[in-house]
Amino acid sequence: MYPAAFAYSAPETLDEALATLSQEGESARVLAGGQSLIPMMKLRLASPAHLVDINNISGLDHxxxxxxxxxxxxxxxxxxxxxxxxxxxxxxxxxxxxxxxxxxxxxxxxxxxxxxxxxxxxxxxxxxxxxxxxxxxxxxxxxxxxxxxxxxxxxxxxxxxxxxxxxxxxxxxKYTGKGGGAYLKLERKIGDYATVAVATQLQLGDDGKISEAGVALTAVNNKNTRATAAEQALVGQEPSDELFKEAGALAARAAEPESNVRGTAEWKRNVVSVYTRRGLEASLAQARA
Ligand SMILES: Cc1cc2nc3c(=O)[nH]c(=O)nc-3n(C[C@H](O)[C@H](O)[C@H](O)COP(=O)(O)OP(=O)(O)OC[C@H]3O[C@@H](n4cnc5c(N)ncnc54)[C@H](O)[C@@H]3O)c2cc1C
Structure with a gap:
């Protein structure tokens, strides 16, 4: 499939790119790696009138x-x-x-x-x-x-x-002190999008208790989702198997996945629970290393 016709510019400065975007308004789109935008244009899921390619702008690859x-x-x-x-x-x-x-x-x-x-x-x-x-x-x-x-x-x-x-x-x-994080992803084959994935981040205070926690979920809601109740249950607590299991159960409640060819909703929620627990274990091991 070919995309709809579009104008293209490849400015060499950020100011130039911003000026073009400001002039073209909602009909313009930024082109970076093109790995999502170009397929969407070919499928006619997106038809921007103007692409502003930012790849020639220096100072953005830091x-x-x-x-x-x-x-x-x-x-x-x-x-x-x-x-x-x-x-x-x-x-x-x-x-x-x-x-x-x-x-x-x-x-x-x-x-x-x-x-x-x-x-x-x-x-x-x-x-x-x-x-x-x-x-x-x-x-x-x-x-x-x-x-x-x-x-x-x-x-x-x-x-x-x-x-x-x-x-x-x-x-x-930039976390200082004892911290660790992990990303656990279940995919059908190498290179695939997630069936379910969970990101975790833990910080430990000087007393060994959890001072900060991050838990977020991929592919189980309409958007990537913070598992707020799981995070709240973790903060201020001594890390333990029971605590991580409880956080997993709370994270699963934040997921509202669809049943589809990749698995049932109930199974996906179970994966969220298990991956949250395992991600927290990996994050803790890293924090203590
Ligand atoms: C075969 C295949 C497998 C993939 N598998 C995965 C996967 O497993 N996991 C995963 O996360 N992704 C996956 N992707 C998506 C891939 O990671 C894309 O690179 C990513 O989604 C978009 O980055 P991009 O630089 O290519 O953005 P583009 O395609 O250039 O742009 C994507 C969107 O973001 C906007 N945009 C881009 N950069 C900016 C910017 N700096 N400012 C404002 N707007 C901007 C564009 O206007 C467009 O709307 C896959 C893609 C393909 C083709």
Whole structure:
């Protein structure tokens, strides 16, 4: 299938890209890795009148740390994350999710920020971003705003960007002290989207109790979902098998999956429960290592 006709520009500066987006309004779309947008255009699920390709803009491919945040730029590919020693050293949830995203070809082109913007409920990154409490930095011709990930992920394929805004980076609090995270994904075959996946993040206080907890779910709701009750049950508690089992049960209650060829709703909820428990165990082991 061929996409509908569209205009194309490939600016070399962010200002130029923002000016074009501002001029074209809602009919324009940002093109990053093209791994979701191009297939959607070919299937005529999207027909933007103008594509603004951001791949020639320098300064958007950074993975670095500043002001207590790990910062991942808009042109950082999934594979850059797989290969990043900085991320491996500082964020177990992100590091463990990266190799599970799609297949090597898609990972070479697709970007984390593109996935975040795409808001596919079966996409992996927004669950991880929820668990690690990321913020999305959006730039427009009018200026910059920082959007907490909970406000950014609005609904099924819907984010809270305004027309004319580009995501320039995501920022993740750089955890200090004892912490760990994990991403557990069940897929039918290598490179597939998740049947069910769970992202977890734990921080331990000096007393060994859980001081912060993140639990978020993929492919079991209309959007990637924070399991708030599970997180609340964990904070302030001594880590234990019983506690993690309880958190798993609470996380399963936050899931409203559909029964389909991948499994029944009841089975998927059970996977959420088991994967939450196992993810928390892995996060704890990392925090104590
Ligand atoms: C075969 C295949 C398997 C896949 N499997 C998985 C999987 O297992 N897990 C998974 O999570 N994903 C999977 N994907 C999706 C893949 O990860 C994409 O790379 C990702 O969803 C989008 O990133 P992108 O850079 O390609 O974005 P694009 O396709 O370029 O854009 C996607 C959307 O985001 C918007 N956008 C992109 N960048 C920005 C920006 N900086 N600012 C504002 N808006 C922006 C675009 O306008 C568009 O609406 C798969 C894709 C394919 C083709």
């Amino acid at each position: 993975i670095n740390s500043a002001n207590g945040y790990l910062r991942i730029g808009a042109l950082v590919r999934h594979n850059d994350i797989v290969n990043s020693a900085d991320i491996a050293a500082h964020n177990g949830a992100i590091a463990s999710a990266a190799p599970w995203v799609a297949d090597p070809l898609v990972r070479n082109r697709g970007t984390l920020c593109g996935s975040v913007a795409h808001c596919d409920p079966e996409g992996d990154w927004n669950s991880v971003m929820l668990a690690v409490r990321a913020e999305v930095v959006a730039q427009s011709a009018a200026g910059e705003r920082v959007i907490p990930i909970d406000d950014f992920v609005v609904d099924f394929f819907t984010n809270s960007l305004e027309p004319g805004e580009i995501v320039t980076e995501v920022r993740i609090p």
